Amino acid sequence: MFQKILIANRGEIACRVIRTARAMGIKTVAVYSDADADALHVREADEAVHIGGAPASESYLIIDKILDAIKQTGAEAVHPGYGFLSENKLFAEALDKAGVAFIGPPAGAIEAMGDKITSKKLAMEAGVSTVPGHMGLIEDADEAVKIATDIGYPVMIKASAGGGGKGMRIAWNDEEAREGFQSSKNEAASSFGDDRIFIEKFVTQPRHIEIQVLGDKHGNVIYLGERECSIQRRNQKVIEEAPSPFLDEKTRKAMGKEAVALSKAVDYCSAGTVEFIVDGDKNFYFLEMNTRLQVEHPVTELITGIDLVEQMIKVAAGEKLSLAQKDVKLNGWAMESRIYAEDPYRGFLPSTGRLTRYRPPHEGVTDGITVRNDTGVYEGGEISLFYDPMIAKLVTHADDRIASIDAMADALDRFRIDGIRHNIDFLAAIMQHDRFREGALTTAFIAEEYPDGFEGAPLSSEQIKERAVIGFYIRSYVLDRASEISGAMPNYEATLPDAMAVQVEDQVFTARFDENGIVLDDETFELESLWLPGDLFFEGKVSGQAISLAVDTMPEGYVLTSRGKAQEVFVRSLRAQELMVFMPEKTDGASSKELLCPMPGVVMSIDVEEGQEVKSGQALAVVEAMKMENILRAEKDAKVKSVLVAAGDKLAVDDVMIEFE
Missing domain, CATH: 2.40.50.100 (RNA polymerase II/Efflux pump adaptor protein, barrel-sandwich hybrid domain)
Known part of the structure; x- marks a missing residue:
């Protein structure tokens, strides 16, 4: 077994590999750019080597700099993570020439299956059903428009060396095909150093389902079930789960058998993923093969109990798989939410800056529910504009799908990030969306359910009342505590109001205390909580219903965030509320010019x-x-x-x- 491995990557995947390597007793080497000098993966590795400037094209994508880091540290093997050089056959060949093990498939398999055009041709030759498209290289935008017209709109414009949603565009007409071609080429060149583009028919109402494969150097290949990856935005996966709520055992076996056959055809070893588009009748079509570890691998690990990074390292060291296909069992259900540095309330625009607060939910197993958080950031760290916007991957596992969804909703409610914008509210809203809970998914889910953008999850009448009760309780508690400051506020107790006005959205309630609890207009609510001023979360019960909300102070009240909704709750004196009708409306100060x-x-x-x-x-x-x-x-x-x-x-x-x- 290796004594030391280098991780040719950054962020959460580098930290993920370090965690398994440490458990195996293997020392690790991190590499880092100027922007990552203080990154978490640098802190967690046993050694770290600086490899260049902040842009990936000056650091993480330069093979010679990785080779220099290997020489400096004496690393015996390299794990590439995902993205960057993970599917670059020249990198694998360079490592082989240097006598360093590549913790991934051989260069031949990367060349055959890592390139989307070549892999589709091989799949067609092997009799695998593929989506109609143009497999040849496309020289310019005019040719792209002609090909798209011949195939028939809508079409998908894709980077040949792409992955992770980079270099992908859907075009519905000539103008979008022209624009999409150029943008895809630019993104492909920037992300992968390869600007080749191809075009295929875009299948409407599709599901994106992928099969995890695992092979060794002795000809053994197995599949570890499937992952449902249909919740996507701009072709970037947002939520993944395993298994799929759509597949039956017959279809699962058919897809798995085909994935294994394709892998064996190219002598594949290590972890890999064969991706399919599946229609409403469970017909499936080969899309591509990712010859690397996938971002969403944790959901497979949780339902199978198999550490994929450990298996990759063992395979690279020449060991045989210790598992046969009959040993693979799928247990329970796992969900993964990708937490991104983006603002869902402003069209998902990227957000950069310092994490002034980063408090993920507690990890571990409680009452049969597993919570796992894979991350590469820390409180006080910086989110840079040079790399992808992922902050963390939050994963839950439970006995069944609904329990796993509910566990994810609870975990998202207990995840606190300040300093930048993030998509936690959006993820939480999806968890309680009826269509998502029913499993009626397609890759168009987000576009169809949020056609006008995201404005927060709608609140039921009961949720509105809960927030009004909690807002009144918090404000009353704060005022009561303030009245106890010795000598600071003389006669303040005499000014504490018997009742106050609470406004949530356009509803205004009169709230007061009585011997039975809090009275909201004429309805009484019991409230139990140990909340104290300064607590980030309100944890408690309202009329016996458990609730957790993030609490932020604002003028005249609080922002209470839970279940995908950051809700302003105004708490005022009754007289102040009466005067609100005379207040001018705020207008957007941005100039239309x-x-x-x-x-x-x-x-x-x-x-x-x-x-x-x-x-x-x-x-x-x-x-x-x-x-x-x-x-x-x-x-x-x-x-x-x-x-x-x-x-x-x-x-x-x-x-x-x-x-x-």
């Missing part, structure tokens, strides 16, 4: 010039943030007065880019 940068990022292109007339929806500029290109469009017809930025400029949120007349 300016294009503001909606996120921190780098300007990739400016597509208009001074004096140009633009139409509503027309592309104005492209800004790259966190390895994704974002096209900024005109909100209405206008004339460009001045362009204030140029390609290559680094911008902050709300920097003015273009002025209109």
Whole structure:
């Protein structure tokens, strides 16, 4: 077995590999860029080597720098994680030439299956059903439009060397095909150093279901069940689960058998994933094979009890699989939520900055419920614009699907992140969405259920009352504590009101205490809690119903966040509430005559010039943030007065880019 391995990656996956290596008694080496000097994976590894500048193209993607780090530290093997060089055959070949083990498949398998075009051709030759498309390379946007027209819209434009949703666009017409082709090429070049693009038919109402395979160097290959990955946004997976709520045992075995056959055809060893599109009749079509560990591997680990990273290391060391197909059992249900640095209330725009507070829920097993949090950040750390926006992967496991969903909802309610925007509210809203709970999923779920964006989960009438009761209780507790400050507020007790007004959304209640609890208008609620001023969470019961909410103070009240809704609760004197009708409404101060940068990022292109007339929806500029290109469009017809930025400029949120007349 290896004595020391180097992890050619960063963030949560580097920390994940370190955790297993440590349990196996193997020392680890981290590599890091300028931006990651204080990163968690650097802190957790036994050794760390600096490899270059913040952009991945200056550090994590440079093979020679990884090889230099290996020489400096004497590492015997390299785990590539996912992304970066994980599916780069030149990297695997360079390691082999240097006499260093690659903890992944052989270069031949990477070349055959890691490239989406080649893998589709091989799958077709093997008799595997594939989605119709153009497998050849595409030279320019004009050719892309012609091919898309021949296939028939909608089409999927994809990076040949892609993964993780990078370099992917759906086009419904010629204009979108032209724009999507160029954006996909740019993202592919930036993320993978390979700008080859191909196009295939986009199957409507599809499910994205993948099979986990595991093989050794002795010809043994098994599959470890499937993962449902249909909850996606912009082709980026958001929530994954195992097993799938859709598959039956017959379809599972058929997909598994096909995945294993495809793996054996290329002498595959290590962990890998064969991805399929599955239609409503359980017909499945091969999409691609990822010749690496997947981001969502924890859900498979929790339902099988198999540590995939441990198996990868053992396979790379030449050991035979200790498991046969008959030994693989699927137990219970697992959910994974990807927590991203993005603002779901502002169109999921990326968010960067310092984590002023990072408090994940408690990990472990309690009453048969497992909570696991894979992360690469810490409180006080920085979220950089140079890498993908993932903060953590929160995973739960329970006996059945609904129990696992409920456990995830509870865990999300107890996850606190401050300093940047994040998508926890959005994830929590999905957990209680009726369609999600029923398992009626497609890859269009988010687009169909949130067509106008996300504004928070709707509150039931009971939830509104619960928040009103809790807001009144907290405010009363704070006022009562303040009245006890000796000498600070003389005669303050005499000013404590008997009743107060509580406003939640557009509903206003009169709240007071009596001997039975809190009276909201004419309805009485019992409240139990040990909450104290300064506590981040309110934990307690309202009329016997357990509830947990994050608490933030605001003028005239509190923001109470739970179950996907950050709700403002105003608590005022009765007289102040009466006067609210005379208060002017707040207006948005943003000027409609300016294009503001909606996120921190780098300007990739400016597509208009001074004096140009633009139409509503027309592309104005492209800004790259966190390895994704974002096209900024005109909100209405206008004339460009001045362009204030140029390609290559680094911008902050709300920097003015273009002025209109």
